[in-house]
Amino acid sequence: MNAVKIIAASPQEALEQVQAQVGPDAVILNVRKLPIDGMKKLWAKPQVEVLAAAPEQEPGEQESLRQLAVKVQQLEGELHARGVVPTETVPSPDAKLPPKVMQMIRAAQGDKLEEALLPAVQVLEQIGLLPSHARWLSAQSRNFLGATKPRNLPEEMELLREVLSEYWHQLARRLEKPGNPVRVLVGTPGSGKTTVLAKWATQETFLRQRPSRIWRLDADRPNTAEFLSLHGELLQVPVERVWDPDEQPPEDTLRLVDFPGVPADQP
Template sequence: MKVKKYTAPNMAEAMKQIRAELGSDAVILNSKEVQTGGFLGFFKKRSIEVIAAVDQQSKRQQIPTIKQKQVKPPEVEQNKLKEKQILQNINPVVQKPSGELIKEINELKSILKKMPVGHAGTAPAYPAPIQIMQQLLLDQEVDLIIQESILNGLLEKWYVDGANASIDEVYSWLENDITKKMKDIPFGGISFSKKYINVVGPTGVGKTTTLAKIAADCVITHKKKVAFITTDTYRIAAIDQLKTYAKILNVPMEVCYTIDDFRKATQTFINYDLILIDTAGRNFRNKQYVEDLKQVIDFDNDIETYLVLSLTAKQRDMEDIYNQFSIIEIDKFIFTKADETSSYGAMLNMVNKYSKGVAYMTNGQNVPDDMLAMNPNIIAKTIIGVE
């Protein structure tokens, strides 16, 4: 693969140079405005710097065409047309991956790795279908490092496939690559391997409603004997809300103010299959709140802890929440309010950064509905918008 940098007064002139030297099979890797010349920082000229590449193994047959008389478009439109033709004429004939091809792909990936992703004017100009995937990942607020890794993988597949894959195929590649980013990490809802399920998180994320959904699923679907424990003694409304759910589901509930209360409650429910523990939602920036949990809940017991995060929150806030709660062993995430946002990349970001799977995702207030047990493929489909 031949890669070369060109500097010209404008894009039209750069395209002319590229076509003359590399031919119509060239692909634009990057373009940006630069300043050249000048004296002592003054009188600099604005130019266009373009990095282009061509597959030297491509031996496309030239089919003679009959020139037809046509109206010459205006200069601006003509320049756009030339650029579009160059980008669309990428169709190297690749019979099968070879050592030389892999070497060229690695060379291209090395170039792309040095280019910032997602910044206007500096992002590499990927082939059109991959540009669509790049924009999708940006819209979904997927971490830029994850984006770069995924896009380089897509680009490699694109050239190995012969640069003629359909948009549906590229979507399928993206789905598979996102799924692979979360492989070997435990996912899914309650497995009943632990008797106690503890739900923690900041205020307003929907912990109590989510706990009721889990309880309903365990009672109705799995026919389990379930009980509630709440340590949320800061809000009377929270206790009343959980009591209402307990009454509807016909399950018992205990309110615990101290760790002794908690231990007594565990003895009361010793013959139950599953104990679901609700905790107070308070300001997650107050580290003392997390410390207080240890004074009420016996984390040395047969317990599994889920951290509940709202998908409407900022990525940085989610990370701060995790860091505050990390003094407790977090087993999995629960993501709520999926129906209140159109951006789901945070799920991939959090799983990838902390190597913690997702137990459930909720997408509404209805109990016991509006909750999904999660796996990597569901997250991938949610991000790319596939039902």
């Protein structure tokens, strides 16, 4: 990612130059006010330095499928080398289901074992997919309507992709609510939540001319993303450090909340 340094007399002028030189999808890397030395303080106006860069180009769908097919072939070769074959499994004792539910499942199944996992799902399980999720994904893929039976492992991977995409779209439709809800980004430290939030606010402010407000809140640890406050100052978007439930912005205001990252092993 090649950064571009822009020096301007005001934050507004700096962002206009970023939009013109880098483009509307520019990523703001750093913002700082340039110090004025010596006697220049008497007549010189403060300037702002902005480091921005264009986002890395994401591979297209065909390229992603090609990379996936290559990876699948590599994993398939490793599995054959290890002698891994599909196995029939019963629900594991650590499936975290209530005991009565487990008894009902065993009573309904009797001596019949569960259907073997799809080979593509076995590949995902080998690289870390939880067994309970693997069983669910395999069952959903077998019962996926409108899909032709895959003939090989790459086609099975494409089927899994369609199943997960359809499932996520169902969740999104289910969670859609009228009005303008608060957007909260949650993830592990370093996953890019704050960067995405800053870019989101930039696009809403400049491209859609929509009012926004950001809350940079602490959790069990302090929120040290100071650059988010500087970014909000450049955008002329309020960045609050405390959540006040009695203070409600206008209904058309985009409300974004930034929390510190949560480690994956933290409950």
